[in-house]
Amino acid sequence: METLSRSQGERAGENQRRAEIGLAGEQLRLRLHNAKLIKDRCQDTRTYPNCLVGKELVDWLVEHSEAPDRATAVSIIQRLMDYNVVHHVCDEHVAFKDARLLYRFRNDDGTLSPSKQVKICVRGHRLYEMITSQEGSILQVREQGSERYRRTFHGRQILDWLLDHGEVSSREEGVKLCRELLEYGIIQHVSGHQHFSDSEMLFQFTINFQRRRKLIEVLSEPDPFMDPKQESPDSPFCLRKLSSDLPPNSFVCVQHNEPKIVPAPRRCGYHSPGSGSSYTYLSPSVPLMTPPSVLKKPVTxxxxxxxxxxxxxxxxxxxxxxxxxxxxxxxxxxxxxxxxxxxxxxxxxxxxxxxxxxxxxxxxxxxxxxxxxxxxxxxxxxxxxxxxxxxxxxxxxxxxxxxxxx
Known part of the structure; x- marks a missing residue:
């Protein structure tokens, strides 16, 4: 059984990261078109098609609770620029600015590089949509070793599907396609450590293309190779009251690091009246203490x-x-x-x-x-x-x- 090396796994993880950010950017692009923020604009006697104004984009992100403040909104768009999703219309500025400068999605002006990464992600997206739209989809919740996994399929099963639907002309071509999907983080073995093979081994789509991404996610840097034995802080989505000095319905995350303003996922923080935002604010004057575990002893x-x-x-x-x-x-x-x-x-x-x-x-x-x-x-x-x-x-x-x- 051919296993993935650590470097191959890290590369697949980064490719998956790029795919996720690309999907978040594409979902944002479509929303901005619907909001009429993207349109033809004039600057210095020249007309630029399908543009948006940096300041207006920041306004929109804050007003729609996609960012708690303007600084975070700027960081989100800067990440999209770093991953080549958005760019300045003349490529004069590599840093996004909260100003009346014109920016464009590369998917709108045809400058999105037709790299292998993009092609594989687009094909994986199309295959995912085709498979999930069918009755009796091959993507199922399945068990392996007492654990359950979502969006799974057997290696032999997806090869049969690809052949039946004319997506490949041979099983060898199907294996090559699936290995490329694995290389670029679209699918993986449920253990995360096996190459694709024409077998009964269980694989899954690691990306749920139908999920609406929260833009704040593009700022997170998950490490798929974090040591499972490493001690982790309490989960930030789970909330508890910290101090009677805070508003009665205010909740905070527990972290081991210094108190600071921490962006929290929607539905998971103090909801400021009238602001439409849901973010957690830690008071610098209140020391955070991590209480001892409620377990009497560790359990494996x-x-x-x-x-x-x-x-x-x-x-x-x-x-x-x-x-x-x-x-x-x-x-x-x-x-x-x-x-x-x-x-x-x-x-x-x-x-x-x-x-x-x-x-x-x-x-x-x-x-x-x-x-x-x-x-x-x-x-x-x-x-x-x-x-x-x-x-x-x-x-x-x-x-x-x-x-x-x-």
Missing amino acids: VEELLSPGAPYTKKILNIMGDDVGWGFVIRGSGPCHIQAVDPGGPAAAAGMKVCQFIYAVNGNCCLRYDCQTINRLIVAGPRALILEVLEPFSEFAFPQELSLVWG
Whole structure:
């Protein structure tokens, strides 16, 4: 079985990153066309087609809660420029400016380089749309080694599909195409460490092309090779009260670093009245302290899955409100519930501290750290489906820790 080297995996991760940013940029481009911000504009007696004004774009991002402030909006567009999605109309400025300068999407003026990366991403997108639009799609939730994965298919299965639909002329050509899709981060083996092969091995689309991207995501730098044993901070999407000095419905993220202003995902922070934004603000005067784990001892995935383990599986349906979902998780795999807001949606759904997260919206997460689970939840719908493993013992839930701190 041919395995991927670390350098190949890193390259695939960066290619996937580029694809995700390209998709976020394309979704933004279409929204701006619908908003009539992109149009022909005149400057210095010359007309530039399909342009937008930098200052107006920043205004739009802030007004539509895509950025908490103008500085963050500038950073978002700068990232799109760095990845060659947006450029100044004359390429005179490499840095995006919050000013009355004209910018254009390369997809609008034909300057988007027809690189192999772009071609593979476009083809992967088309294949994904074709497969998902069919009844009885080959993309299914499947189990392997007691874990469940979304958007999966068997290697032999997708080759059959490609041949049946005339996408390739031979199985050898199909294998080459699938290896290119894997190389550019569009698909991967569910373990993330195997090359594509014409076999019963399980693969999945790593990119959900139909998901609407949050522009704030282009600023994050996920590391797919983070050591799973490395200690992670509490998940930033899970919220708890910090201080009575803050507004009564204000929640904050728990981080190990210095207090600072932190952009939080939508539905996950203090909602400023009338502003339309949902971001978390940490007060510099309030020191952040990471409380000890509520677990009496560390628990491994193997212990949770061992025959006769003292855990029962429960399904929690949590509908997030304007503040968030109302819980804190911790861990580097498996992750556990560290705290629950007694007045939040999670508590109403039956969540308790010390439960272990088994799956998020059908995606097995036992070996994921809390930052990865954060990205899964934020990328999904407001209606969250969590599968948890709950200890049998009633003494496993320390009552004094079943409330959030504050």
